[in-house]
Amino acid sequence: MSPQSTLEVHRNRFGADGVSYQAPGRVNLIGEHTDTSEGFVMPAALDLRTISVLSPRSDSTANVYSVNFAEQVSLDLQHLPCRPRGHWSDYPTSVLWTLEQRGIHLDGFDLTLSGNVPLGSGLSSSASVEVAVAVAALAHAGTALPKPEIAKICQFSENHFVGAQSGIMDPFTSCCGVDHHALLIDCRSLDYEALPLPSEVLLVICNSMVKHSLAGGGEYNARRAEVQAGVRILQQHCPDIRALRDVTEAQLRRCQGEMPENIFRRCLHVVTENARVLQAAEALRSGDFQQFGRIMHEAHVSMRDNYAASCVETDLLVELAARQPGCFGARITGGGFGGCTVNLVAAEHSDKFVHNVRAGYEEATGIQAEIYRSRASAGAGPLLVGQT
Numbered sequence: 059m060s061p062q063s064t065l066e067v068h069r070n071r072f073g074a075d076g077v078s079y080q081a082p083g084r085v086n087l088i089g090e091h092t093d094t095s096e097g098f099v100m101p102a103a104l105d106l107r108t109i110s111v112l113s114p115r116s117d118s119t120a121n122v123y124s125v126n127f128a129e130q131v132s133l134d135l136q137h138l139p140c141r142p143r144g145h146w147s148d149y150p151t152s153v154l155w156t157l158e159q160r161g162i163h164l165d166g167f168d169l170t171l172s173g174n175v176p177l178g179s180g181l182s183s184s185a186s187v188e189v190a191v192a193v194a195a196l197a198h199a200g201t202a203l204p205k206p207e208i209a210k211i212c213q214f215s216e217n218h219f220v221g222a223q224s225g226i227m228d229p230f231t232s233c234c235g236v237d238h239h240a241l242l243i244d245c246r247s248l249d250y251e252a253l254p255l256p257s258e259v260l261l262v263i264c265n266s267m268v269k270h271s272l273a274g275g276g277e278y279n280a281r282r283a284e285v286q287a288g289v290r291i292l293q294q295h296c297p298d299i300r301a302l303r304d305v306t307e308a309q310l311r312r313c314q315g316e317m318p319e320n321i322f323r324r325c326l327h328v329v330t331e332n333a334r335v336l337q338a339a340e341a342l343r344s345g346d347f348q349q350f351g352r353i354m355h356e357a358h359v360s361m362r363d364n365y366a367a368s369c370v371e372t373d374l375l376v377e378l379a380a381r382q383p384g385c386f387g388a389r390i391t392g393g394g395f396g397g398c399t400v401n402l403v404a405a406e407h408s409d410k411f412v413h414n415v416r417a418g419y420e421e422a423t424g425i426q427a428e429i430y431r432s433r434a435s436a437g438a439g440p441l442l443v444g445q446t
């Protein structure tokens with residue numbers, strides 16, 4: 059829904075003109091499963107986003123309406139729930155709860171949310187909702203915070219209220235995204251650098267529409283446990299190691315004989331992936347998309363063979379993509395075991411790319427992939443009326 063239409067929905071429902079904000083979803087270009095090892099990631103904010111419209115009330119009620127769910131919830135700001143109830147409103151409530159905990163007092167308001175980030179597809183509609191709520195609520199409270207702080211509030215909300223063990227990358231990218239740039243983020247220090255991704259290069263995201271064992275979280279958590287086991291073995295030799303971020307490939311190989319093969323391979327993925335993110339950053343600095351694409355492919359192979367977190371459907375999408383003219387690189391993105399692939403595609407070839415990948419995937423699997431095209435976009439902020 060356009061910003062204009064969201065404003066109108068808000069006016070019709072709440073009888074007041076509101077102020078509009080937006081917060082984007084994100085895709086990770088490279089750096090998979092490195093954030094939990096305090097390493098490097100390289101996401102970009104998308105031009106898919108959640109819009110929030112807020113107008114003040116004279117009592118202490120917060121009414122939140124979601125256009126996507128066509129549903130409204132009412133919250134008493136003096137007695138906010140302190141537990142999730144497995145409902146979309148957990149995400150906005152979690153942010154209000156965290157703000158209250160940080161001593162940021164909110165007077166009553168009406169809020170409308172409307173988003174075009176696909177829900178539950180790994181493009182972080184959840185972070186985009188949280189950040190859209192946070193920027194609107196903070197402006198309403200008259201509190202200005204640095205964007206990385208807003209990201210931390212949203213991560214805290216999702217971890218401690220909603221109960222999802224998500225990392226800082228999603229809300230950070232939604233807050234700090236830069237138009238026509240990817241972000242190189244150091245997940246230990248939260249230092250970041252914007253790297254150019256000009257509009258001739260599109261981010262094409264192919265949703266395999268399958269979700270394997272990750273749904274229950276079992277495999278995902280098993281991988282994390284294997285990495286942690288690897289770190290404990292490495293620490294016996296080098297007590298200074300805090301996380302795999304501190305380990306070189308040579309160091310890891312020296313300890314290979316002391317760890318089971320599966321643990322070695324999971325660690326090898328993370329250690330080499332950190333190195334790949336830094337190489338990929340260098341490629342973007344020099345505008346070398348061919349090189350960037352080659353590194354993306356290596357990252358996919360490592361996710362598949364070492365981290366064992368790909369699946370036939372995402373492997374097929376990557377294979378189909380690699381055959382298309384104008385495709386610089388393709389890889390699985392997100393937690394793994396299904397979900398989406400991210401592709402870097404020359405804009406002039408993107409129509410054909412989308413057509414061919416969709417057709418090839420459907421022919422082989424019978425599944426219709428959803429494919430989204432986006433440019434790297436700006437992070438959260440106020441939305442001017444009339445802006446699209």
Ligand code: ADP
Pocket residue numbers: 108124125126127145146147149171172173176177178179180181182183184185187
């Ligand atoms: P992802 O972040 O990958 O999209 P999640 O499961 O983490 O998937 O978050 C999706 C959830 O976020 C939705 O089920 C819903 O509860 C909430 N959400 C996302 N967009 C909206 C929206 N526009 N309005 C209300 N809730 C939303």
Ligand code: MG
Pocket residue numbers: 182183184185224
């Ligand atoms: Mg999410």
